[in-house]
Amino acid sequence: xxxxxMAFSDIASYLKLELNQLLPNCSDLVVHGINxxxxxxxxxxxxxxxxxxxxxxxxxxxxxxxxxxxxxIRQTITICEIEREGNLDQVALKLLQGHVYIAVLDEYEGLLxxxxxxxxxxxxxxxxxxxIFGPVLGFNESLSSNIAILRSYIKDPDLVTEPxxxxxxxxxxxxxxxxxxxVDQQYVDYVKSKLKQIKTDGLLGNALLVQKLQNHPYTxxxxxxxxxxxxxTVQALMEGKVVIFMEGDSHVIIGPSSFIDFFLSVEDRYMSxxxxxxxxxxxxxxxxxxxxxxxxxxxxxxxHYQMIPxxxxxxxxxxxTKVPFPPLIETLLLEITMELLREAGVRLPTKVCQTIxxxxxxxxxxxxxxxxxxxxxxxxLVALAALxxxxxxxxxxxxxxxxxxxxxxxxAGLWGILGIVFVAMVIFIHLLRQTSLGRPYLFxxxxxxxxxxxxxxxxxxxxxxxxxxxxxxxxxKSNETENNQQSDTASSNSSSSNET
Amino acid sequence: MDVRIKPRPNKRIQSFALLFIICNVQIGIGVFxxxxxxxxxxxxxxxxxxxxxxxxCHFSGWMILRVLRRYESADLYGIHQDLxxxxxxxxxxxVLILYYVIVTVTILRTYIEAVQSWIFPEFPTWLxxxxxxxxxxxxxxxxxxxxxxxxxxxxLVIFAxxxxxxxxxxxxxxxRLLPIAEASPYQLFNGAVAMGFTLSxxxxxxxxxxxxxxxxxxxxxxxxxxLLTNALYLFIxxxxxxxxxxxxxxxxxxxxINMLKIVKYPFLERIEVLAMGxxxxxxxxxxxxxxxxxxxxxxRLFNFxxxxxxxxxxxxxxxxxxxxxxxxxxxxxxxxxxxxxxxxSFVYPIILNIAVAVVWSWRQRQANKGEGGSQHEQTSN
Numbered sequence: 001x002x003x004x005x006m007a008f009s010d011i012a013s014y015l016k017l018e019l020n021q022l023l024p025n026c027s028d029l030v031v032h033g034i035n036x037x038x039x040x041x042x043x044x045x046x047x048x049x050x051x052x053x054x055x056x057x058x059x060x061x062x063x064x065x066x067x068x069x070x071x072x073i074r075q076t077i078t079i080c081e082i083e084r085e086g087n088l089d090q091v092a093l094k095l096l097q098g099h100v101y102i103a104v105l106d107e108y109e110g111l112l113x114x115x116x117x118x119x120x121x122x123x124x125x126x127x128x129x130x131x132i133f134g135p136v137l138g139f140n141e142s143l144s145s146n147i148a149i150l151r152s153y154i155k156d157p158d159l160v161t162e163p164x165x166x167x168x169x170x171x172x173x174x175x176x177x178x179x180x181x182x183v184d185q186q187y188v189d190y191v192k193s194k195l196k197q198i199k200t201d202g203l204l205g206n207a208l209l210v211q212k213l214q215n216h217p218y219t220x221x222x223x224x225x226x227x228x229x230x231x232x233t234v235q236a237l238m239e240g241k242v243v244i245f246m247e248g249d250s251h252v253i254i255g256p257s258s259f260i261d262f263f264l265s266v267e268d269r270y271m272s273x274x275x276x277x278x279x280x281x282x283x284x285x286x287x288x289x290x291x292x293x294x295x296x297x298x299x300x301x302x303x304h305y306q307m308i309p310x311x312x313x314x315x316x317x318x319x320x321t322k323v324p325f326p327p328l329i330e331t332l333l334l335e336i337t338m339e340l341l342r343e344a345g346v347r348l349p350t351k352v353c354q355t356i357x358x359x360x361x362x363x364x365x366x367x368x369x370x371x372x373x374x375x376x377x378x379x380x381l382v383a384l385a386a387l388x389x390x391x392x393x394x395x396x397x398x399x400x401x402x403x404x405x406x407x408x409x410x411x412a413g414l415w416g417i418l419g420i421v422f423v424a425m426v427i428f429i430h431l432l433r434q435t436s437l438g439r440p441y442l443f444x445x446x447x448x449x450x451x452x453x454x455x456x457x458x459x460x461x462x463x464x465x466x467x468x469x470x471x472x473x474x475x476x477k478s479n480e481t482e483n484n485q486q487s488d489t490a491s492s493n494s495s496s497s498n499e500t
Numbered sequence: 501m502d503v504r505i506k507p508r509p510n511k512r513i514q515s516f517a518l519l520f521i522i523c524n525v526q527i528g529i530g531v532f533x534x535x536x537x538x539x540x541x542x543x544x545x546x547x548x549x550x551x552x553x554x555x556x557c558h559f560s561g562w563m564i565l566r567v568l569r570r571y572e573s574a575d576l577y578g579i580h581q582d583l584x585x586x587x588x589x590x591x592x593x594x595v596l597i598l599y600y601v602i603v604t605v606t607i608l609r610t611y612i613e614a615v616q617s618w619i620f621p622e623f624p625t626w627l628x629x630x631x632x633x634x635x636x637x638x639x640x641x642x643x644x645x646x647x648x649x650x651x652x653x654x655x656l657v658i659f660a661x662x663x664x665x666x667x668x669x670x671x672x673x674x675x676r677l678l679p680i681a682e683a684s685p686y687q688l689f690n691g692a693v694a695m696g697f698t699l700s701x702x703x704x705x706x707x708x709x710x711x712x713x714x715x716x717x718x719x720x721x722x723x724x725x726x727l728l729t730n731a732l733y734l735f736i737x738x739x740x741x742x743x744x745x746x747x748x749x750x751x752x753x754x755x756x757i758n759m760l761k762i763v764k765y766p767f768l769e770r771i772e773v774l775a776m777g778x779x780x781x782x783x784x785x786x787x788x789x790x791x792x793x794x795x796x797x798x799x800r801l802f803n804f805x806x807x808x809x810x811x812x813x814x815x816x817x818x819x820x821x822x823x824x825x826x827x828x829x830x831x832x833x834x835x836x837x838x839x840x841x842x843x844x845s846f847v848y849p850i851i852l853n854i855a856v857a858v859v860w861s862w863r864q865r866q867a868n869k870g871e872g873g874s875q876h877e878q879t880s881n
Binding site: 303304306307308309311312415416417418420421422425426428429430432433440442445446447448 | 514516517615619620623628631635638639642645646648649650652653764765766767768769770773774776777778780781784
């Protein structure tokens with residue numbers, strides 16, 4: 001469109017030449033000359049085209065070519081966030097963040113209008129953390145809409161949202177969020193100091209940020225919760241925890257988390273006290289089963305026959321008569337088959353997924369026993385253990401739990417009960433050593449806090465209604481509310497956080 | 501070496517943790533077969549001896565804390581130096597460290613022997629020693645908080661398994677306790693002395709005291725912890741006396757484990773195999789705490805690094821534990837250690853109390869005499 005006007009008196013071709021040097025090979029850069037003295041440029045796809053045509057282009061075309069100046073434009077166009085900018089380097093950066101630049105011939109400064117509209121998906125139900133009962137809303141990948149969802153729950157000025165930038169290339173925007181009245185300041189300081197230390201080009205998601213925030217890089221356990229659910233996030237904020245939002249990730253980080261937190265679902269609180277307690281207990285039984293069931297089978301059948309009562313051992317031996325392998329090999333084979341089934345089920349397209357059910361149910365179940373590959377009882381135990389591991393509401397924790405079963409099975413095959421206890425102790429000591437944002441990972445259990453434990457486990461009806469809320473010890477609040485108001489405006493518009 | 505130590509706040513533990521730690525060190529391995537030694541002296545009145553020993557234990561605990569309170573924030577290594585000077589105090593500390601090394605070896609070797617006699621007769625001694633020492637090293641490098649956590653788990657295991665002794669009561673004959681107090685006071689006293697090693701271990705509060713956050717509560721939790729231990733020992737002693745006949749009791753080395761053989765569930769029997777394995781949770785904390793005490797001592801006396809001491813010590817204990825091969829040697833070790841533990845746990849606190857009283861009053865007098873004593877005054881207060 002601008003190729004026709006090659007004369008240098010034309011602002012559009014001047015801009016195009018300059019910006020092409022600053023943003024070489026940027027094919028989606030649009031420089032649009034309204035007339036010879038006014039030009040508009042933006043990166044297509046990043047701006048809201050509706051706003052662009054209705055609020056900017058239509059106004060600009062109405063103006064008289066000879067009398068136009070930036071002040072006039074500023075007064076006529078109907079966009080709130082306008083600033084003057086003369087430095088083209090800055091302009092190029094802002095263009096990449098979804099701003100529109102309006103330049104006028106013979107004026108040093110042009111106008112930068114923020115009408116950014118990054119592509120995002122609509123808000124929908126959370127898919128990875130499903131509940132049967134309770135709100136289904138989940139976060140999406142847009143930081144501003146996530147904060148907006150959060151504010152729809154908490155309308156208190158105590159809600160602090162602090163913007164931070166991560167990475168030198170990707171400039172990932174994150175927001176540190178907490179209730180200034182409830183939060184323990186040491187967690188906030190811890191996160192801030194860790195964020196300062198991070199040296200990276202950019203982070204693709206919050207899961208990577210979690211790894212950067214933890215003290216022990218080699219642990220297999222997730223040390224902070226990742227969730228997509230606003231209600232869970234709000235509950236965490238009300239408990240005085242710190243929440244980190246990241247642009248481009250629908251998961252938010254909740255910290256500090258303890259080991260028990262990963263086995264709790266917000267849904268438990270929506271049910272009556274008794275059922276909530278029952279379901280939480282059920283999950284812990286599931287955890288115990290998924291960790292210990294198959295190792296105990298291996299240990300008992302390899303070394304400790306005397307531990308099984310006579311009535312039970314007869315049926316056990318009967319089913320195992322055709323099996324040519326020692327219990328260790330038998331169990332490992334079946335457990336790995338189970339993992340393969342699960343992994344295949346995840347990777348396959350949804351339509352083919354049913355096949356996996358058939359393969360798993362019939363081929364593995366029936367045929368393996370008939371072929372003398374495994375015993376019936378073991379299939380039952382492995383299925384129970386798998387079921388137990390799937391009751392964990394948190395996906396990352398569920399994976400860790402499945403993983404610790406293997407060393408245990410292996411050691412049970414070598415040293416029987418001693419092997420199981422040995423691995424259990426190593427894991428227990430390992431868990432004791434972990435901290436989440438500086439708080440011990442096994443928190444309400446050790447260091448033992450009876451009150452927190454009753455709240456966590458919903459042991460009493462009273463606990464059902466209380467969030468663990470500890471008032472701040474220091475007079476930080478006045479300081480924080482100022483901060484809060486600043487970041488309030490920052491978060492209301494998705495790309496102004498750079499200025500603060 | 502400073503007499504008083506001021507650990508950083510994040511390294512301190514609550515006095516509440518004393519409850520688990522002391523229980524663990526006291527119970528650990530002794531609970532397997534202490535009944536025989538007491539019954540040998542006091543017959544069916546052994547439970548009175550256990551009770552007496554328990555009372556003495558409370559008294560000793562009180563004496564220990566009396567010394568520690570005077571010093572506010574010092575451990576025994578520091579107190580030694582303050583009372584007896586650098587050389588004699590240091591020598592006493594070294595004797596103490598050696599004692600704890602032998603105690604560690606005894607605990608380790610006794611547990612291995614129990615495992616070998618109940619689960620795996622062929623299990624190599626060195627392998628199990630490596631396993632236990634690895635666990636204690638892994639917990640030991642992470643500081644006192646983790647140690648307290650492991651003790652907490654051990655505490656839970658101990659009291660969960662003591663619930664199982666409900667079953668032997670059903671088969672017990674209560675009239676085996678009659679006539680009450682048939683044994684002479686001398687016999688009862690000998691029985692109480694036989695409890696010495698089983699009950700010892702509470703004196704590690706000498707080393708933990710500076711690391712407690714709320715020191716004013718230490719007396720409460722320490723006495724509570726010893727009360728739990730004593731109650732458990734008394735309970736098991738009574739159950740054993742009504743379950744076994746006297747002849748049988750004197751012949752069974754592992755009476756506590758023997759009694760678990762009769763516990764039966766529809767899906768599980770011979771609980772003693774399970775108990776033996778899970779007891780690792782109760783044994784390892786004892787080893788860890790003693791290791792920590794030794795490593796503290798090495799650091800205080802010779803300024804050695806904690807992590808290095810742990811490794812060197814683990815290797816040392818490993819080698820020493822291989823020396824003992826059979827039941828006689830382990831029994832000999834146990835006998836030797838039980839005499840030493842009597843002195844260190846029960847007699848030594850009294851001596852220390854006297855020494856503190858004498859030395860402090862002497863210093864007071866020196867200070868009163870004139871300016872010459874003011875230097876002493878500064879160091880002691």
